[in-house]
Amino acid sequence: MSFSDSGSSSNGGDYKTFRQITRERLLYEMLRPEGSKSTWKVLVVDELTVKILSSSCKMSEFTQQGISLVEIITKQRQPMTSMEAIYFIQPTEANVNALLSDMTGQSPLYKKAFVFFSSPVSRSLVTLIRKDMKAMKRIGALKEMNLEYISMDSQGFITNNENALEDLYSDEENHQRADACLNVVAKRIATVLASLKEYPVVRYRGAKGLDATTMTSYRELIPTKLAASVWNCLTKYKQTIEDFPQTETCELLILDRSIDQIAPLIHEWTYDAMCHDLLKMEGNKYTHEVPSKTGDNTEKKEVLLDEEDPIWVELRDVHIADASERLHEKMTNFVSKNKAAQLKQSSK
CATH class of the missing domain: 3.40.50.1910 (Sec1/Munc18 (SM) protein, domain 2)
Structure with a gap:
């Protein structure tokens, strides 16, 4: 084990956040496999890799890369023999057996498979894949992505x-x-x-x-x-x-x-901590009720508190007292410049 002084970072050039690096690897390194000729593809994942994907990317971004459908490998799926599939799975025996079952037999599920493992795959599993010649004919790529973590923020x-x-x-x-x-x-x-x-x-x-x-x-x-x-x-x-x-x-x-x-x-008093303490949140999703358009009943609305929300990014690590003041200032400034908000406020 090395104990020498560390050198400079190997990542030169423009600075990228941790989540950006993860996102770009998934979208451009994995979802654009070499040798693929299909415009639209199926993305096959397992219970962990679907969390990895959803923590860094949006479904709309998958669609832009040619993904028409996301499937779970452990569930029964309909054959799509005219389409290619990208597999992003953990290198487990169960997943490999499911992959081989998909690509062999009288009616393979997909035309071709590009397989990306989330972490290093053992020699025994590689041997198991290579022995299945029917499946090998339909596998366009076997690669270790080495990406088996869930990014929480930047x-x-x-x-x-x-x-x-x-x-x-x-x-x-x-x-x-x-x-x-x-x-x-x-x-x-x-x-x-x-x-x-x-x-x-x-x-x-x-x-x-x-x-x-x-x-x-x-x-x-x-x-x-x-x-x-x-x-x-x-x-x-x-x-x-x-x-x-x-x-x-x-x-x-x-x-x-x-x-x-x-x-x-020590209890945290940041805006982030207070939201998770006082609100009923599922992960980073907050559901609240707002008046309906007709004004008779209320309807539920979901809000994602993540990197796409600039207010959340600005205030999540700020003490709740400071965050309250900043939010009040922002709301006052917004109302002063927005005529619709002024009319709504005056009607009350």
Whole structure:
């Protein structure tokens, strides 16, 4: 594991946010496969990759890239033998078997398949695909996208491992389950670095008293184990990903909660935190009732609080008191310049 000083970033040129990089990889690197001759295609995803796509792109953007339909690989689908399909799936045995079933038999579902795996695929699965000659004739591409994370905003992401806390820190230690969890987290963190084309110096908090005479618990070794797993993934990327840096370009710091135990106890008073505390939200979607056009009843309206909302981007990290003042100023300024708003206000 390297501990040398990091160099400059490998990403030269114009600055792009994390979400922009993710979006461009999905839209232009994956949805425009070489060798495709079809104008309209079907996009086949699994339960995780559909979340990856929806976190960074809109359906209208898929349509602009020639995607006419998005299907879930685990569900029964209608044959579309005249259309090509793009598969964006995790490299699991179940997904590969479903892919081979789609492309073989007397009536394949699609004319041709371009397959993109969200993370590195094992040799055994590659061998399984190559053995099926009927499917191979209909597969136009097999590629590792190395993109298996969900972007939350312009700079943040999650690995979508909801059971990680229980798997790693449960009172009843299960080392096999914990190791599996760490491997998934490490693999997905590594795909973030693959998308950014960054090769970091990996730094981590070592366990206290890590020597031959001291018993060290599994919990104390979690940062060490995660750092090792991430590093193993990155060393493979050096050999397999084109234009991946060969020397360190940044630093990756891996810590556990013990480094800052007070943070979870401090209540956040930002606009973002208050919205999630006080409003009934589903993810970043807020549903509220507004008067109908007839004025008799109310109707429900959905609002997405995301990167496309400039007010949300401006105020989400601002203290709620400051946010309230700014919103009042914006509303006053809007009413002063909008005749329709003035008429509505005067009618009340």
